[in-house]
Amino acid sequence: MPKPSANLSKLPPYLFAELDRKINEAKAKGVDIINLGIGDPDLPTPPAVVEALRKEVLDPATHNYSPYSGTKEYRAVCAQWMKTRFGVTADPDTEVLGLIGSKEGIAHIILAYAQPGDVVICPSPAYPVYNNYTVLCGAEPYTLPLKPEKDFLPDLKSIPADIAKRAKLLFLNYPNNPTGAIANEKFIKEALDFCRQHDILLCHDNAYSEMTFDGYRAPSFLSAPGAKDVCIEFFSLSKMYNMTGWRVGFAVGNKDALKALGLVKSNTDSGAFKAIQRAAATALAQSDHLTAQVNPVYQKRRDIVVAGLQRMGWNFAPGVATFYLWVPVPKGTNSSAFCTLLLDKCGIVTAPGLGYGPAGEGFFRIALTVPEERLKEALSRMEKNGVTARAKAA
């Protein structure tokens, strides 16, 4: 057998592997595991969307190959949603591209731009695909730390001039996974100016734009004047409407960047199943109505867990977006040790911060993806077993 590509062996170690092994071991012993580790909604896709798919799948016109860039109808609905939701005008033919989930688009934009010698600026902690796909392309990720004292917004001025010169792409993601942080207008302008100055494409991952609480509405980076000159944005229906398994999203923004992404896609895949695109259009058309049903559920879960953490000594304030809580691990321990302790003593799975890059150390991520009763049960197990802010590593 030939050896897989050398780039494959350069991928960082999979930090959840040891945890996965322990989870399986615990499950085999019959432990009642509470899994707060994965960002996969437990709530079902809204019935109206499921019904749309049921109807559309019966239409044979949906059964053949779909255009690689998404159907004209789907792109028109995406453009209309951008207009209604953010006031952003996008030409559905040149400034919108259908995606088979936003992960696919994020990976392929890296393939479209980054080759050996190029740099991709990747925040840390972050969704691992930005860094890892850069490595797969043989390009060089530059790690841009997100620090709690800066509200998890990066310091763009800290990027060395030679890195900025070689950089092709800058990834940002607000509302942020894993920290739950949000971006303000000043920072968005700063990021766009930085990219304009250094001829970098700003890739804004807006997968959590609709998962917000306490009246907060997340912005599109494309609302800023001139943003389309240097920016594309990725949207995902996965988290917005509990549709992770459906694999549907879209990219919008700079037409040259979308053309390059489209070229990669036309050589890689075909568009998402047409029936799914039609059902996704149904979801986007009633977006506010659908999110108004889901977000209060996550908001209530957030309040329960934050109150519980505070009771256990954590000095932790609730954020206004995403279903993640990014919580500091107790002093004297590290993220892997603390997540192992939570699993061993309480049967609770959480994600160690280090799994999201070097700057993720010192934190663990809780996903609010189980019902209230299970969250209460998790908190009570922690209190009962003394796995609190004052806990020591085993």
Ligand SMILES: Cc1ncc(COP(=O)(O)O)c(C=O)c1O
């Ligand atoms: C920040 C971020 N971006 C993108 C994605 C990918 O979403 P999808 O491919 O389901 O659209 C995820 C999924 O967890 C995510 O957390």
